[in-house]
Amino acid sequence: KAGVTQTPRYLIKTRGQQVTLSCSPISGHRSVSWYQQTPGQGLQFLFEYFSETQRNKGNFPGRFSGRQFSNSRSEMNVSTLELGDSALYLCASSLPGEDTQYFGPGTRLTVL
Amino acid sequence: ELKVEQNPLFLSMQEGKNYTIYCNYSTTSDRLYWYRQDPGKSLESLFVLLSNGAVKQEGRLMASLDTKARLSTLHITAAVHDLSATYFCAVPSGTYKYIFGTGTRLKVLA
Numbered sequence: 001k002a003g004v005t006q007t008p009r010y011l012i013k014t015r016g017q018q019v020t021l022s023c024s025p026i027s028g029h030r031s032v033s034w035y036q037q038t039p040g041q042g043l044q045f046l047f048e049y050f051s052e053t054q055r056n057k058g059n060f061p062g063r064f065s066g067r068q069f070s071n072s073r074s075e076m077n078v079s080t081l082e083l084g085d086s087a088l089y090l091c092a093s094s095l096p097g098e099d100t101q102y103f104g105p106g107t108r109l110t111v112l
Numbered sequence: 113e114l115k116v117e118q119n120p121l122f123l124s125m126q127e128g129k130n131y132t133i134y135c136n137y138s139t140t141s142d143r144l145y146w147y148r149q150d151p152g153k154s155l156e157s158l159f160v161l162l163s164n165g166a167v168k169q170e171g172r173l174m175a176s177l178d179t180k181a182r183l184s185t186l187h188i189t190a191a192v193h194d195l196s197a198t199y200f201c202a203v204p205s206g207t208y209k210y211i212f213g214t215g216t217r218l219k220v221l222a
Contacts, residue, residue, distance in 0.1 A: 031208070043200065043212035056209040090154060099143060099162065101210075103155040 002026065004093050004104035012110045018079040021107045025072050025093030032074040033101065034066060037088040046089075049074055050096075078109075086111045114139045114205040118213035125191050126221050133186040133216045135201035144184045145202045145210070146175050155200065159186075191220045 005024045013019050025032050034046040045058040049068035066076040072093075078085055088108050092101035115138040125131050135144065146158040159168040161177035161184060168175050172195065174187045184201055201213040 033208070033210070035212075042214055043202075045205075045209050045211065048208040050208070056207060058209065092155075099145065099160050100157050101145075102157065103147075105154045 004029075004091060004102055006089075006091055006104040006107050008107060009105065010108050010110075012112060013081050014112050015081055015083060017081050018077060019081060019109060020075055020077045021089055021091075021109070023074045023076075023091035023093075023104060025074070025091075026102055029093035029095055029102070030072050031094045031096065032068055032072065033092045033094075034074070034076050035090045035092070036060075037090060037106070038086075043090075046076065081111045083111050085109065114141075114203060114211045116201060116203050116211050116213040118199075118201060118216050120216060121214060122217050122219075124219045124221060125188075127192055128190050130190065131188050133188070133199055133218075135184040135186070135213050137182050137184075137201075137203045137211075139205075140179070140182070141203045142179050143204055144177050146184070146186055147200045147202065147212075149198045149200065149215075151197075158199075188218075191218075193220050193222055196220045 007022045031050045033048040037043045047057040047066050052068045063079045068074040088106045090106045092103045094101045117136045144161045147155040149155045159175040164179040166177045172189045177184045196219050198215045198217045200215045202210045205211045
């Protein structure tokens with residue numbers, strides 16, 4: 001059974017640009033959550049999607065947005081990148097009604 | 113606002129020794145999760161604790177949850193080098209949102 005996949009794995013952008021990250025959950029998983037991990041702030045929740053609906057979001061500015069498609073794949077977008085957006089972005093998927101989250105390998109974003 | 117704290121933040125221990133990592137959280141929750149992260153890798157689910165008094169064990173790791181004290185412990189028995197990693201606890205905050213602890217970086221020395 002394939003795990004959670006994220007593309008791209010590494011990304012280098014410059015300030016002011018925008019970026020789109022993709023996450024494909026495990027087959028059958030309909031919930032997808034996104035997290036930002038930095039050395040200073042640790043792991044922070046960005047948002048969670050289920051059946052194309054955002055059910056919760058963390059305390060991030062509006063530059064961070066996401067969406068989920070009918071096949072449960074999810075994308076997150078960061079516009080007007082700032083140096084502080086450099087981080088490992090992780091997505092996690094889970095089955096409906098189950099507590100265990102399965103994390104993808106992450107996308108490491110570097111903003112120059 | 114829910115806060116989740118772990119201690120210690122760093123732990124260097126000798127192989128064969130026992131130690132405990134603590135996870136405290138600030139608001140009521142009857143569920144708690146433990147994850148492991150190897151350097152440069154993603155998170156791997158270790159334990160899901162779903163009620164007060166829950167205890168789960170896997171190999172040299174044992175996790176427990178005391179919802180009244182808002183405390184979970186991850187106990188390491190007879191540590192081996194392969195356990196070197198960063199360990200995170202996470203607590204649900206409302207629905208479909210999880211707050212992670214600061215992480216405990218464990219290094220097991222031969």
